[in-house]
Amino acid sequence: MSEVITSVDAVDVRFPTSRELDGSDAMNPEPDYSAAYVTIRTSGGEEGTGLAFTVGRGNDLQVAAIRALAPLVVGLPVADVLGDLRAFSERLTGDSQLRWLGPHKGAIHMAAGAVVNAAWDLYARREGKPLWRLLAEMSPAQLVSLVDFRYLRDALTPEEALDLLQRAQAGREQRQRDLLAHGYPAYTTTPGWLGYTDEKLVRLAREAVAEGFGLIKLKVGADNKADIRRVALAREAVGGDVRIAIDANQAWGVEQAITWLRSLAPYDPYWIEEPTSPDDVLGHAAIREAVTPIKVATGEHCHNQVMFKQLLQARAIDVLQLDATRVAGVNENIAILLLAAKFGVPVCPHAGGVGLCEMVQHLAMFDYVAVSGSTEGRVIEYVDHLHQHFVDPVTVRDGRYLAPQAPGIGARMHQESVVAYRFPDGPQWNNEI
Amino acid sequence: MSEVITSVDAVDVRFPTSRELDGSDAMNPEPDYSAAYVTIRTSGGEEGTGLAFTVGRGNDLQVAAIRALAPLVVGLPVADVLGDLRAFSERLTGDSQLRWLGPHKGAIHMAAGAVVNAAWDLYARREGKPLWRLLAEMSPAQLVSLVDFRYLRDALTPEEALDLLQRAQAGREQRQRDLLAHGYPAYTTTPGWLGYTDEKLVRLAREAVAEGFGLIKLKVGADNKADIRRVALAREAVGGDVRIAIDANQAWGVEQAITWLRSLAPYDPYWIEEPTSPDDVLGHAAIREAVTPIKVATGEHCHNQVMFKQLLQARAIDVLQLDATRVAGVNENIAILLLAAKFGVPVCPHAGGVGLCEMVQHLAMFDYVAVSGSTEGRVIEYVDHLHQHFVDPVTVRDGRYLAPQAPGIGARMHQESVVAYRFPDGPQWNNEI
Numbered sequence: 001m002s003e004v005i006t007s008v009d010a011v012d013v014r015f016p017t018s019r020e021l022d023g024s025d026a027m028n029p030e031p032d033y034s035a036a037y038v039t040i041r042t043s044g045g046e047e048g049t050g051l052a053f054t055v056g057r058g059n060d061l062q063v064a065a066i067r068a069l070a071p072l073v074v075g076l077p078v079a080d081v082l083g084d085l086r087a088f089s090e091r092l093t094g095d096s097q098l099r100w101l102g103p104h105k106g107a108i109h110m111a112a113g114a115v116v117n118a119a120w121d122l123y124a125r126r127e128g129k130p131l132w133r134l135l136a137e138m139s140p141a142q143l144v145s146l147v148d149f150r151y152l153r154d155a156l157t158p159e160e161a162l163d164l165l166q167r168a169q170a171g172r173e174q175r176q177r178d179l180l181a182h183g184y185p186a187y188t189t190t191p192g193w194l195g196y197t198d199e200k201l202v203r204l205a206r207e208a209v210a211e212g213f214g215l216i217k218l219k220v221g222a223d224n225k226a227d228i229r230r231v232a233l234a235r236e237a238v239g240g241d242v243r244i245a246i247d248a249n250q251a252w253g254v255e256q257a258i259t260w261l262r263s264l265a266p267y268d269p270y271w272i273e274e275p276t277s278p279d280d281v282l283g284h285a286a287i288r289e290a291v292t293p294i295k296v297a298t299g300e301h302c303h304n305q306v307m308f309k310q311l312l313q314a315r316a317i318d319v320l321q322l323d324a325t326r327v328a329g330v331n332e333n334i335a336i337l338l339l340a341a342k343f344g345v346p347v348c349p350h351a352g353g354v355g356l357c358e359m360v361q362h363l364a365m366f367d368y369v370a371v372s373g374s375t376e377g378r379v380i381e382y383v384d385h386l387h388q389h390f391v392d393p394v395t396v397r398d399g400r401y402l403a404p405q406a407p408g409i410g411a412r413m414h415q416e417s418v419v420a421y422r423f424p425d426g427p428q429w430n431n432e433i
Numbered sequence: 434m435s436e437v438i439t440s441v442d443a444v445d446v447r448f449p450t451s452r453e454l455d456g457s458d459a460m461n462p463e464p465d466y467s468a469a470y471v472t473i474r475t476s477g478g479e480e481g482t483g484l485a486f487t488v489g490r491g492n493d494l495q496v497a498a499i500r501a502l503a504p505l506v507v508g509l510p511v512a513d514v515l516g517d518l519r520a521f522s523e524r525l526t527g528d529s530q531l532r533w534l535g536p537h538k539g540a541i542h543m544a545a546g547a548v549v550n551a552a553w554d555l556y557a558r559r560e561g562k563p564l565w566r567l568l569a570e571m572s573p574a575q576l577v578s579l580v581d582f583r584y585l586r587d588a589l590t591p592e593e594a595l596d597l598l599q600r601a602q603a604g605r606e607q608r609q610r611d612l613l614a615h616g617y618p619a620y621t622t623t624p625g626w627l628g629y630t631d632e633k634l635v636r637l638a639r640e641a642v643a644e645g646f647g648l649i650k651l652k653v654g655a656d657n658k659a660d661i662r663r664v665a666l667a668r669e670a671v672g673g674d675v676r677i678a679i680d681a682n683q684a685w686g687v688e689q690a691i692t693w694l695r696s697l698a699p700y701d702p703y704w705i706e707e708p709t710s711p712d713d714v715l716g717h718a719a720i721r722e723a724v725t726p727i728k729v730a731t732g733e734h735c736h737n738q739v740m741f742k743q744l745l746q747a748r749a750i751d752v753l754q755l756d757a758t759r760v761a762g763v764n765e766n767i768a769i770l771l772l773a774a775k776f777g778v779p780v781c782p783h784a785g786g787v788g789l790c791e792m793v794q795h796l797a798m799f800d801y802v803a804v805s806g807s808t809e810g811r812v813i814e815y816v817d818h819l820h821q822h823f824v825d826p827v828t829v830r831d832g833r834y835l836a837p838q839a840p841g842i843g844a845r846m847h848q849e850s851v852v853a854y855r856f857p858d859g860p861q862w863n864n865e866i
Contacts, residue, residue, distance in 0.1 A: 055533045068494050097491055101491045306710045
């Protein structure tokens with residue numbers, strides 16, 4: 001009897017982060033960081049874990065979207081799934097009826113990402129490797145075979161991708177050793193949430209520099225005068241050598257973004273993140289042209305590889321912010337890393353949230369070892385909360401992520417946390433409601 | 434006591450269209466045309482009806498998305514909702530937690546559209562007018578106040594929109610009379626589903642011409658040789674004067690689209706619809722440049738006004754295919770009509786499905802009377818099925834939609850149909866399952 005997938009379970013896990021205004025920004029005044037948490041189980045008793053990140057209400061819908069995919073997965077032979085993860089990914093994103101709810105976007109696409117990532121977790125555990133190393137040790141041809149090029153060929157052909165990966169083979173071992181010895185640069189968003197007082201902002205900014213971070217990020221976009229005050233205070237607190245990124249979380253129209261950014265330019269912001277609608281490729285290009293040398297960054301709401309392709313084709317971004325759970329999982333993120341490498345744009349992943357640091361670090365480290373071959377201008381976001389709920393929490397030391405060694409993709413939570421924060425019936429919510 | 438909204442109910446209604454291969458195309462081999470059917474009720478005993486169209490599996494998820502919005506709606510004073518439908522629309526699309534599942538795309542955005550449209554239905558019934566007339570009789574200033582310009586101003590300012598609507602005021606009454614007397618041009622997709630035999634295609638194409646249609650549409654994109662044969666047969670059947678549009682339903686990459694279209698060019702296709710990913714603005718622009726004079730059309734999967742803005746800014750389309758239920762309802766569709774008018778691109782709505790003809794005809798007729806002021810190069814899609822389930826079905830005669838006179842937006846179904854086709858427990862499915 002061959003081993004098959006016997007179940008796809010999804011749980012609504014929510015953390016009451018809104019009580020402390022952690023995570024507050026111009027569009028998210030009071031998020032409750034949440035995970036639609038997926039476990040796939042096999043007849044051999046193995047498990048793979050994935051999740052989709054949301055910010056509270058709607059996490060039940062995200063769970064329902066994952067459950068809608070379960071009939072496409074339960075009963076499949078594990079060898080078929082792990083032997084062709086691209087076909088598995090296309091099975092989930094290409095279902096001829098479910099794709100109408102996207103296609104390739106929104107809750108149904110994030111659901112596919114969570115399930116695809118759970119399959120990758122199963123695969124990496126079986127191989128006894130952390131995801132970054134599993135990927136970094138694949139051959140260029142294997143990596144290319146994981147990508148769906150249907151809508152990418154006008155920007156990147158399989159042949160170009162293969163060539164790019166083959167060129168990156170030189171120095172792989174050296175970079176892997178370097179990564180294991182020194183880790184990967186991080187930046188921190190901990191000081192900059194919009195709900196914090198000026199005093200808390202200044203204190204946390206100074207602490208971040210003392211902890212070794214060379215880049216901090218502040219939320220902006222709700223109140224222009226307050227932004228000028230806060231960015232000035234942060235600049236004064238950290239000095240001229242530390243980079244300050246700012247993040248508007250989609251608050252502005254195109255022209256409004258340009259005006260607002262000019263008012264902050266004297267404080268030398270390093271990048272502006274999500275200045276406008278995440279769908280507005282041409283808008284980002286117009287903003288970038290107007291605000292150089294401030295870099296333009298986006299990605300956490302960029303819903304698929306076709307959108308990233310266009311952001312790169314239109315020269316709309318200086319920084320590509322990969323997200324572990326917005327797109328359809330590891331396969332689509334490999335495509336995005338290849339596109340970024342082709343266009344020479346550094347990838348600085350979006351993290352924070354629930355488990356995003358734990359998951360996305362693998363993709364950035366794989367990129368360094370086997371794709372772009374560089375950490376130049378590259379940093380992974382770090383937010384210092386909720387890590388205690390994860391079985392393999394990230395380790396950030398002296399402003400750098402240490403390379404994870406545990407097998408898997410990093411999404412697995414402690415069972416006690418899943419039970420305690422299950423919404424709405426877990427004890428952490430029961431007392432609240 | 435002021436009247437309030439007391440409930441938002443959503444029902445999963447599915448029609449087993451896959452049994453006959455009606456609706457089959459390159460990406461949708463066997464759709465079951467479905468509606469997530471919404472009724473809002475007021476303490477005064479009034480009702481408004483809206484729906485989101487899907488193609489089968491996932492309709493339960495669409496229903497769940499609508500239910501997730503209900504807490505934002507129940508208890509609101511009806512006068513507040515109908516007095517500021519833009520604020521109501523932004524309340525549903527801008528919820529700081531739910532918007533993470535989009536933003537402004539996918540199931541949660543279509544859910545907002547269904548609820549916003551239900552509120553418009555309530556409003557139009559109260560005013561005793563069909564939606565097209567309700568809108569066409571509003572002042573330019575009222576219409577502009579319905580639109581969210583946050584992300585549009587770089588392409589269309591409120592002042593430009595006002596100016597455009599004011600210029601269209603001349604001749605409104607004349608066009609309204611003309612519409613009531615002669616209706617609005619239609620085209621038919623009935624002959625061209627991919628699952629039909631050649632004989633059925635030829636017979637239905639001839640019938641369509643005999644019924645007065647000047648444009649028919651064929652599905653293509655699954656098999657190049659079969660497409661050449663089918664388009665040639667259709668051209669032979671209808672002669673040189675009838676337009677043949679073709680629809681690839683996203684089957685191709687950019688370069689593949691160009692090659693495939695060159696093989697069909699000898700049969701003079703009028704437009705190519707959805708040649709590639711609906712998200713690929715730059716891809717559509719590249720295809721358009723290569724295949725002129727074949728026109729490029731898209732829209733049924735274009736998820737919001739920001740995407741339509743870019744399709745227009747990039748000169749990527751010749752034909753804008755408005756959809757009644759993909760975006761966030763009447764308000765967002767007014768924005769899209771204004772954008773199209775600004776850029777001089779004709780709107781040829783997507784219809785068929787469940788109730789899409791009934792709903793979208795109102796928007797095209799409003800466009801003719803009060804926005805673009807023209808039917809030149811404009812046609813509304815017509816598919817001849819499922820109309821019998823609607824309380825106010827469309828009337829198409831001699832290839833033209835007659836202007837609907839009944840109050841409302843056209844979404845209301847017969848209660849017997851809702852009960853009979855409710856999934857999975859309605860009698861039409863009970864026998865099947």
